[in-house]
Amino acid sequence: MFGKPPPALLVVLVLLNYFLPSILSLATLSSSRSLLWGKITPLFSTASTRRTRFSTNLSGMEEGAGGDSQIFGRFQIPRKHVFYETEKSCAFVNLRPIVAGHVLVVCKREGVTRMSALEDDEYADLWSTVRKVQKVVEGENGGVAANVAVQDGREAGQSVPHVHVHILPRQKGDFEYNDQVYEELEGWGPWKGKGKERGMDVPNDEDRRDRTEEVMAEEARSYRDKFI
Numbered sequence: 001m002f003g004k005p006p007p008a009l010l011v012v013l014v015l016l017n018y019f020l021p022s023i024l025s026l027a028t029l030s031s032s033r034s035l036l037w038g039k040i041t042p043l044f045s046t047a048s049t050r051r052t053r054f055s056t057n058l059s060g061m062e063e064g065a066g067g068d069s070q071i072f073g074r075f076q077i078p079r080k081h082v083f084y085e086t087e088k089s090c091a092f093v094n095l096r097p098i099v100a101g102h103v104l105v106v107c108k109r110e111g112v113t114r115m116s117a118l119e120d121d122e123y124a125d126l127w128s129t130v131r132k133v134q135k136v137v138e139g140e141n142g143g144v145a146a147n148v149a150v151q152d153g154r155e156a157g158q159s160v161p162h163v164h165v166h167i168l169p170r171q172k173g174d175f176e177y178n179d180q181v182y183e184e185l186e187g188w189g190p191w192k193g194k195g196k197e198r199g200m201d202v203p204n205d206e207d208r209r210d211r212t213e214e215v216m217a218e219e220a221r222s223y224r225d226k227f228i
Helices: 009-036 046-062 120-140 181-184 215-228
Strands: 069-072 073-076 083-084 089-093 103-107 145-149 164-170
Touching: 069 089, 069 103, 073 103, 083 120, 083 215, 089 120, 089 215, 103 120, 120 145, 120 164, 145 181, 164 181
Parallel strands: none
Antiparallel strands: 069 073, 083 089, 089 103, 103 164, 145 164
């Protein structure tokens, strides 16, 4: 009825008949890949690498704590009590401070109990953090001096088997005699203490109450603001 189609049209029809199934197949595969993987980002982009490193750094701190604590020996320190941190160290407020502003700086790596076991970069970072934290807690608590103390091993009085540094801001006359602070440190522990907070009558150990999480979080917040 329509007559014989021109040769050029016949060529187009033959090519479509040959290639159309392959074209449709490729289009379907491409659509399926988009549904399965979504937008594909470069595996080694700067942002991707940074996220991976951050997650690795946090993995040890989150163990058994739902991602919201810092491991300190067998204790879990709530993140809201941590007020300063670097890649390798962090500082947090104290459950039972000996003096106002008594804080701890620790190595983030788990299982390190002695200073000699720290890597060189961990050691340097720890003391750099101590210097920065000391300046802030002294300023916030009216300190005119400070005790910076390490009890390196059980026989040296280390109560928690995890490398840590005590920073205690000091004022004139805060103890009856200066060496008393070392006696207090000897008896310090997260679960008990003989501490004396300036201007306060300290009850016996059995009568003492731990500070509330809210009080500690507020103290940490006041220090944290100084590092911003």
